[in-house]
Structures are given as C-alpha cells and as structure tokens.
Amino acid sequence: MTLNTSRRGFLKGAAAASAVLLVGARPDGALAAGSSNGAKLNPFVKIDADGTVTAIVKHFEKGQGPATGLTTLIAEELGISMEDIAYEFAPSDPGTYNNLLFGPVQGTGGSTAMANSYMQYRQAGAAAREMLVQVAASEWGVDASTLDIVDGQVTDGSKRAPLAKFVAAASQLPAPENPRLKDPSEFRLIGNAKVQRKDTPPKINGTAKYAMDLHLDNQMVAAVLRSPRKGALVAGFSDEDAKGIKGYIRSAVLPNKAGVAVYAEHTWAAFQAREALSVEWDNSNAEMRSSDQVREQLIEAVNADPAYVLTETTASKAQSSMDGAATVLEETFYFPLLAHAPMEPLTCTIEATSAGGVVLHDGCQFPTGPHGALSQILGLPMDKVQINTMFAGGSFGRRATPVADYQVEAALAFALTDRSRPVKLVWSREDDITGGFYRPAVAHRVRVGLNADGGIMGWDHRIAAQSIMKGTPFEAMAVHNGVDHSSVEGVAQSPYVIPQQHIGLTDVAPATTVLWWRSVGHSHTAYVVESMMDAAAKAAGRDPVEFRLSYLTGDGADQTRTAGVLKLAAEKGNWGAAPEGRDQGIAVHKSFNSYVAEVVEISRDEDDYVKVEKVTCAVDCGVAVNPDVIKAQMEGGIGYGIGHVMRDEITLTEGVVDQSNFPDYEPLRIGDIGEIDVHIVASNEAPTGVGEPGTPPSAPALANAIAVNGPRVTALPMINNGVDFA
Amino acid sequence: MTLNLKLNGQTHQVEAEPGTPLLWVIRDELKLTGTKFGCGVASCGACTVHLDGEPVRSCQTFIEDIEGAEITTIEVVDQNPVGAAVQAAWAELDVVQCGYCQSGQIMSAIGLLTENSKPTSAEIDDYMNGNACRCATYQRIRAAIVLASEKLEA
Ligand code: FES
Ligand code: FES
Numbered sequence: 001m002t003l004n005t006s007r008r009g010f011l012k013g014a015a016a017a018s019a020v021l022l023v024g025a026r027p028d029g030a031l032a033a034g035s036s037n038g039a040k041l042n043p044f045v046k047i048d049a050d051g052t053v054t055a056i057v058k059h060f061e062k063g064q065g066p067a068t069g070l071t072t073l074i075a076e077e078l079g080i081s082m083e084d085i086a087y088e089f090a091p092s093d094p095g096t097y098n099n100l101l102f103g104p105v106q107g108t109g110g111s112t113a114m115a116n117s118y119m120q121y122r123q124a125g126a127a128a129r130e131m132l133v134q135v136a137a138s139e140w141g142v143d144a145s146t147l148d149i150v151d152g153q154v155t156d157g158s159k160r161a162p163l164a165k166f167v168a169a170a171s172q173l174p175a176p177e178n179p180r181l182k183d184p185s186e187f188r189l190i191g192n193a194k195v196q197r198k199d200t201p202p203k204i205n206g207t208a209k210y211a212m213d214l215h216l217d218n219q220m221v222a223a224v225l226r227s228p229r230k231g232a233l234v235a236g237f238s239d240e241d242a243k244g245i246k247g248y249i250r251s252a253v254l255p256n257k258a259g260v261a262v263y264a265e266h267t268w269a270a271f272q273a274r275e276a277l278s279v280e281w282d283n284s285n286a287e288m289r290s291s292d293q294v295r296e297q298l299i300e301a302v303n304a305d306p307a308y309v310l311t312e313t314t315a316s317k318a319q320s321s322m323d324g325a326a327t328v329l330e331e332t333f334y335f336p337l338l339a340h341a342p343m344e345p346l347t348c349t350i351e352a353t354s355a356g357g358v359v360l361h362d363g364c365q366f367p368t369g370p371h372g373a374l375s376q377i378l379g380l381p382m383d384k385v386q387i388n389t390m391f392a393g394g395s396f397g398r399r400a401t402p403v404a405d406y407q408v409e410a411a412l413a414f415a416l417t418d419r420s421r422p423v424k425l426v427w428s429r430e431d432d433i434t435g436g437f438y439r440p441a442v443a444h445r446v447r448v449g450l451n452a453d454g455g456i457m458g459w460d461h462r463i464a465a466q467s468i469m470k471g472t473p474f475e476a477m478a479v480h481n482g483v484d485h486s487s488v489e490g491v492a493q494s495p496y497v498i499p500q501q502h503i504g505l506t507d508v509a510p511a512t513t514v515l516w517w518r519s520v521g522h523s524h525t526a527y528v529v530e531s532m533m534d535a536a537a538k539a540a541g542r543d544p545v546e547f548r549l550s551y552l553t554g555d556g557a558d559q560t561r562t563a564g565v566l567k568l569a570a571e572k573g574n575w576g577a578a579p580e581g582r583d584q585g586i587a588v589h590k591s592f593n594s595y596v597a598e599v600v601e602i603s604r605d606e607d608d609y610v611k612v613e614k615v616t617c618a619v620d621c622g623v624a625v626n627p628d629v630i631k632a633q634m635e636g637g638i639g640y641g642i643g644h645v646m647r648d649e650i651t652l653t654e655g656v657v658d659q660s661n662f663p664d665y666e667p668l669r670i671g672d673i674g675e676i677d678v679h680i681v682a683s684n685e686a687p688t689g690v691g692e693p694g695t696p697p698s699a700p701a702l703a704n705a706i707a708v709n710g711p712r713v714t715a716l717p718m719i720n721n722g723v724d725f726a
Numbered sequence: 727m728t729l730n731l732k733l734n735g736q737t738h739q740v741e742a743e744p745g746t747p748l749l750w751v752i753r754d755e756l757k758l759t760g761t762k763f764g765c766g767v768a769s770c771g772a773c774t775v776h777l778d779g780e781p782v783r784s785c786q787t788f789i790e791d792i793e794g795a796e797i798t799t800i801e802v803v804d805q806n807p808v809g810a811a812v813q814a815a816w817a818e819l820d821v822v823q824c825g826y827c828q829s830g831q832i833m834s835a836i837g838l839l840t841e842n843s844k845p846t847s848a849e850i851d852d853y854m855n856g857n858a859c860r861c862a863t864y865q866r867i868r869a870a871i872v873l874a875s876e877k878l879e880a
Contacts, residue, residue: 204828205760205801215759271766343827343859429764636823661766662858675865
C-alpha cells in the first residue's frame with residue numbers, strides 16, 4: 001500500500017466547508033482519503049461534518065446481506081456501534097467517479113461480496129480511525145498512541161469527544177499507509193451473532209424501495225410483448241383492440257424486432273393492452289427445437305467420446321482401470337432448464353436528466369454492463385449515464401446477464417420515445433418464467449468401478465452441457481482450451497482424491513438463452529458427484545460418511561476443510577441415528593471457496609409421500625463476519641436447492657416455453673421444509689462466499705435420503721421421476 | 727368508474743375501470759408500494775392486504791367487488807397490536823432476506839394470529855402455504871409467528 005501524496009495538490013481545491021471525510025481505494029487499489037465527492041477515489045466510508053458515518057456499499061443488496069456485512073467491517077475498525085452507521089449503495093456514476101474508479105467491472109456475483117471486501121473495508125475503517133485520532137492527538141497535545149475511538153467517541157480513557165469535532169481537519173490528511181487493523185481478539189462486531197441486519201426495518205413496514213416501487217412524475221410504464229421463441233422477429237402487429245383500454249398510450253416495434261413495446265399510463269393498462277395486441281412473428285430464424293430433443297442430444301453426447309478431456313487420465317485409461325472390478329456402477333443424469341424466478345419481477349426505469357443525460361433506476365447487480373449498453377443505445381457518453389442502485393427483490397443470478405438484457409430492453413423502449421417522460425419497464429411473472437436466461441440443461445454419465453474391498457478403482461465422468469460463458473464477454477476469463485469451467489466446476493477440482501478419474505466435456509447448443517443460476521455449475525455437479533459417492537458407498541457396504549472421508553485424506557486445505565464440515569454435519573445431524581421412521585442422506589461440496597455439508601432427514605407417509613423434515617448444515621466460510629447472515633444464507637440456499645429439484649423444470653415445445661407462472665413453476669412452500677439447523681466452523685481463514693455454497697449439497701443430500709428406501713433419482717425434477725412429496 | 731376506497735382509515739376517490747385489480751390501484755394510483763406484485767394470479771401472496779380484517783390477494787381482488795370494505799395495507803399494521811407484535815418478532819429474528827415477499831408474509835401472519843392466537847407448527851404451515859418466499863426464509867417465518875404469539879400472550 002502506498003501513500004498517495006500527489007493527492008494533496010488535488011485537495012487544495014476541495015472546499016474545507018464541505019468537510020466530508022472519505023476513505024476508500026484509488027483505481028490501483030491503494031488506500032486513499034479525500035474530502036469531497038470530487039476526490040479521485042472509490043469511497044468505502046464517508047463521515048459527514050456532523051459525525052454521521054455512512055458505509056458505501058459497492059455490492060448490491062439482493063437479500064444476501066452486504067449492507068450488513070460491509071457496515072460491520074467499517075464499524076468494527078472505526079470503533080462505532082452498528083446503530084451509529086448508515087449505508088448507501090455505491091452509484092455507477094462516472095461523472096463523479098471518473099469512469100475508472102468502479103472499473104473495470106463493478107458487480108456482485110460468484111458469492112464474492114465478503115471475500116473481496118473483507119480487507120478493503122476494514123482498512124478503510126481503520127484508516128478513518130487513525131486520521132480522526134491523529135487530529136485529536138494534535139489538538140489535545142498528546143501522543144496519538146494514547147487515543148482510540150470507543151463507542152463512537154475519541155477518547156484517552158477519561159476525556160471524550162465526538163467524531164464531528166475532528167472531521168474537517170481529518171479530511172485534509174493523507175490516508176495512512178498501513179493503518180493498524182484490530183486483532184481478532186479485539187473484535188466486538190465481526191463474528192457477533194447478535195449483530196442484526198441493517199435492512200430489516202424498511203423491509204417489514206413497506207418502506208423499502210425496490211426498483212418496482214419507483215414512481216417518477218409523469219412516468220410511462222412499458223410492457224414488452226416478446227417473441228415466444230428465441231430468435232423470432234416481429235413481422236407486424238395491430239393494436240386495434242388495445243386502443244379502447246384506458247391508460248393505453250401506444251405501441252412500437254423494438255429496433256431489434258425482438259418484441260413490441262407497449263406504453264401506458266400505469267402498469268395494469270400496459271399489461272392489458274399488451275394482451276390485446278396481435279403480433280405476427282417471423283419464425284424463419286427462430287429456435288424450433290423442443291427440450292426433449294435437446295435432452296436426447298445431451299444424453300447422446302455423454303454416451304459418445306467427449307469433445308474435451310480435462311484430465312490426464314483418458315476415458316479409455318479410466319475404463320481399463322476398472323477391468324476386474326467387483327462392481328461397476330453406471331448412471332446417467334439429466335438436469336432440466338431452470339428459471340431463477342426472483343420474487344420481484346424484473347424492472348427498471350430510465351429517466352432523462354436536465355443535464356442531457358439519463359439515470360437508470362435499477363436493482364442493478366452488474367452496473368458496468370448496463371452502463372455501457374445504455375450509453376451505446378442512447379448515444380450518450382458514459383459520463384452522462386448514471387445508475388441509481390435500488391433494493392433488488394432477489395436475483396439468484398438473473399439480474400446479471402452478460403448482455404444486460406432487461407436494461408437493454410428498457411433503453412430500446414426509451415429510445416423510441418421523445419425522452420421527455422421517464423419509462424419504467426415492468427416484467428410480469430409470465431415474462432420472467434418464459435423470458436429465457438435459464439440454468440442450462442445438462443447431462444452427466446458416470447461409471448465407477450469398485451474393487452472387492454469396496455474401494456474406487458476408476459471413475460469415468462462425462463458431461464454434456466450448454467455453455468454459459470461461450471460467446472459472452474466472460475469467455476476469455478472462463479473458457480480455457482475449449483472447456484467452459486462453469487460446466488465442469490465441482491467435478492473438476494473436487495476435494496476428493498479419486499484414483500484413475502477421467503473427466504470429459506461436450507458442448508450442446510442450447511435452444512434458449514442460458515445463464516448462471518445460484519451456484520452455477522455446482523448446481524448439477526454436486527448432485528452427480530455426491531449421488532455417485534453415495535451409491536458407491538452403498539454398493540461397497542460402507543458408511544457414506546466413512547467412505548467419503550477415505551477419499552479426503554492428507555493434509556491439503558481442501559481435504560481437511562471438506563472433511564471438517566462433513567464430520568461436523570454428521571455429528572450435529574445425528575448421522576446414523578435417525579428417529580424412527582426417518583431416513584437420512586448426506587452430501588458435502590466445496591464451491592466458491594466455501595465448504596458445506598448437509599444432512600437431510602425425510603419421512604414418508606402411508607402413501608409413500610416424502611417430506612423434508614430436517615436439514616442440518618455445517619459451513620466453513622473462513623471468518624464468519626455476520627454469523628446470523630451466514631445462517632440465513634445457508635437456510636435460503638438449502639431451500640432454493642431443494643425446492644427446484646423437487647418440482648421444477650422449464651420445458652420447450654417447438655421452442656416455446658411450456659411454463660408461465662408459479663402455478664406451473666411451483667416455488668418451495670413453507671410446508672415443504674422443516675427445521676434447518678446451521679453450524680459454522682470457527683476459522684481464521686479469509687472469509688469466503690455464502691450466497692451460493694449452501695445450495696449444491698442440499699439436492700444430493702435429499703436424493704441420498706430418498707435412495708435409502710426408495711429410488712436413486714438421476715433425472716430431475718424428482719416429481720417427474722418417481723418421487724411424490726407430501 | 728369512480729369508487730370510494732376506504733384504505734388505512736381514509737376514504738379515497740379513485741378512477742379505475744371495472745376489472746382492475748385492487749393491487750394496481752394501491753400501487754399505481756395511491757402510490758403505496760409496500761404491497762407487492764409477485765405473480766398477479768393469486769399464487770405467491772406478495773400482494774396480500776386485509777379486507778375487513780381478512781387477508782386477501784389484492785391481485786385477484788377486483789375493485790368493483792369491494793365498495794364499502796375497509797382495506798388495510800402493510801404501511802399501517804403497526805397500529806394494531808397483532809401487527810406490532812408480528813413486526814417486532816420479524817425484526818428480532820431478522821426474518822427478511824431480499825424482503826420482497828415480506829409485506830405479504832406479515833399480512834398473512836397477522837391474519838393467522840388474529841384468528842388463532844396459538845397456532846401449531848402444522849397450522850402455521852397450512853395457513854402460510856400461499857405465501858411464497860423465493861429466498862426460503864420459511865423457518866424464520868415459522869419461528870417469528872410463534873414469537874409474536876408469545877409476545878401477544880405476555
Ligand atoms: S401477486 Fe398476488 S398472489 Fe402473487
Ligand atoms: S425474502 Fe426474498 S422472497 Fe422472501
């Protein structure tokens with residue numbers, strides 16, 4: 001970390017009267033401080049002249065807790081209470097932040113919020129503390145080392161003064177090069193299970209503003225009638241029947257011909273008018289395949305030689321290593337397309353500013369993409385496009401697409417107007433379920449050979465998937481030697497040390513758009529690996545926990561941490577001692593550098609209907625910054641994983657999505673799942689993600705519980721493959 | 727049609743076509759946005775409000791059917807002791823994640839506790855089954871209803 005001395009010159013111009021202390025990072029990542037919004041830094045903490053402390057939250061809040069986590073880090077190091085710190089979402093505003101400063105990509109995903117901010121936010125809080133203390137020390141004529149901030153006041157132990165007294169002078173100081181971070185033994189807030197969410201109050205009284213809740217003066221609401229098939233184009237339309245609908249304004253074909261934008265005075269009129277439109281589609285380039293055909297292609301591909309081989313062990317080597325095996329297990333798995341279906345349907349609003357630019361109001365997960373897209377579509381320089389990040393009603397990946405799909409749609413709809421009125425694009429639930437961007441359909445075929453002692457001799461694993469990353473701006477990062485890592489993660493680099501393992505991949509072109517979905521590739525790879533480990537243990541007549549542990553030997557961090565959560569979940573979940581009438585299944589998986597094991601306990605009623613009675617979870621995610629937020633994320637991740645494998649799939653008939661709303665894309669309901677008991681491993685490792693890692697083991701743990709006295713489910717959803725739920 | 731809507735203790739004159747769901751009058755006309763749009767087909771519960779004290783799905787409640795009824799939304803439920811207890815329990819247990827379903831969850835929970843002050847776990851599951859939470863905050867919802875029930879008893 002270097003001291004940014006050149007900033008002093010810049011600061012001369014900063015009005016001392018504004019007296020705001022900002023501490024954050026420069027574009028190169030170095031710690032920096034400044035005194036006004038013009039400062040060339042990306043602030044993490046802001047202290048106003050009156051001493052009000054605000055954390056600037058650079059990751060958007062979709063429920064996973066960064067508003068709480070990042071404020072905790074600042075409050076901890078600064079020496080203030082959680083009540084005395086507010087938070088704001090960082091804007092994507094190049095006018096203020098000079099374009100580079102949130103670059104190159106500002107976004108939230110891959111469960112990275114805490115992982116990438118843990119040191120940054122602590123350093124910013126610690127630097128602010130040292131700057132304020134330094135000013136107080138010189139005013140009081142004492143050595144800075146005798147002072148600290150306790151309970152929001154600068155103190156030497158007896159004398160106390162509020163932060164406000166020192167803000168103006170502190171804002172003129174350079175950031176310290178190496179602020180002292182608190183030792184974990186000094187933590188009051190980090191790791192404190194009593195710290196509560198910062199965003200609870202407005203979310204329980206109706207005052208939290210989601211993008212859907214924005215109502216700008218004079219706004220129009222736009223609904224878009226999209227082609228029911230990927231690639232179909234509008235050939236013509238008539239709005240004759242819409243004209244009588246009160247509040248209907250007009251309709252226009254989007255410039256890309258992907259749909260017709262319907263403008264109205266309010267949402268209901270927009271939806272009704274859209275229903276009244278008649279549109280003719282040109283299907284000459286449209287996708288006409290059905291999901292059954294795609295499924296066949298995927299299954300065919302896993303039965304052939306893979307296009308890409310990831311391992312040194314070839315398929316034939318893995319196969320020949322099973323010669324003489326006592327048992328060979330072979331299973332083919334199929335995973336359907338899945339929608340994310342966040343609770344708040346997609347929406348955003350574009351409004352012109354008096355300065356000739358626009359503001360995008362959005363529960364924006366990936367500000368950088370929409371920022372560029374709006375600038376291009378609306379013909380505006382980047383600094384004329386601002387993004388106001390609002391609460392997002394869930395995402396699970398959907399609000400971040402490589403092509404900024406719904407923001408682009410809003411921009412196209414806005415561009416077709418004279419721009420005098422704000423345009424709010426609103427998706428309905430039907431738009432959401434039918435609108436593409438699904439978890440890819442995937443097939444796996446696995447052969448595992450066991451010797452007479454029940455040990456693995458070889459493992460041949462073939463995957464056929466629809467690549468998420470190919471053809472997107474993320475390709476360079478995520479695709480190597482033809483292998484889209486997101487198709488194989490979780491099989492590749494598994495903590496299990498498996499002898500003679502071959503992993504192969506073949507891509508099959510999707511019949512719709514595909515996207516990362518909570519836990520991405522792990523959403524299917526964990527299911528397959530953990531189902532096969534379970535089946536192998538069963539075939540070998542060995543206990544599933546003991547069997548897994550025997551492939552997690554050695555002292556590598558991956559192996560010890562995986563074994564650690566496995567043992568903890570087994571212990572806390574009373575593994576092997578299920579209550580009368582219940583079956584247990586277990587699974588463990590590493591994803592996003594966190595380790596999670598889960599025990600699922602089920603019951604069956606007299607008609608053999610399965611009920612998920614209890615889930616016990618053990619998680620190792622490094623330092624547990626907000627234990628209760630981590631528990632909540634595990635609970636949510638488990639529900640999300642289990643809910644989808646129980647009942648959900650997206651299917652296509654001649655390219656058209658068959659499902660349309662919750663009645664046929666049934667969410668997990670309260671009665672579907674019993675108690676969830678989460679245990680966090682104490683750790684001093686750097687914190688890692690928690691938004692996604694709870695999901696992967698949940699589905700295979702359920703499948704393994706079902707397999708105890710029922711079928712081994714290898715095609716999803718379970719209800720279409722021999723399992724009924726109570 | 728012009729309609730006198732009694733909402734949160736006040737009467738509002740609103741202009742809307744017959745067949746308009748109450749949800750959109752509340753959100754777009756009266757600009758009370760605590761009541762959420764989640765599905766529009768009565769299958770998620772995000773839009774739950776009270777109609778004469780009973781939870782209803784406002785997305786499938788049509789304005790021509792509710793002349794004279796008293797409507798209550800999330801914005802004022804703290805004025806009722808059950809509502810205040812439910813909100814306090816929700817805060818204490820940090821039930822919310824994204825929060826988008828929670829207005830509806832709270833409106834339903836108040837309905838449950840109003841008619842059954844000590845619901846069992848099975849009764850909670852049964853009553854709350856129509857309120858989906860995509861963030862799966864269900865076990866905290868269950869615990870918060872029990873906690874609210876205890877608060878009301880105390
Ligand atoms: S919006 Fe009314 S039940 Fe879903
Ligand atoms: S808290 Fe997100 S849908 Fe319930």
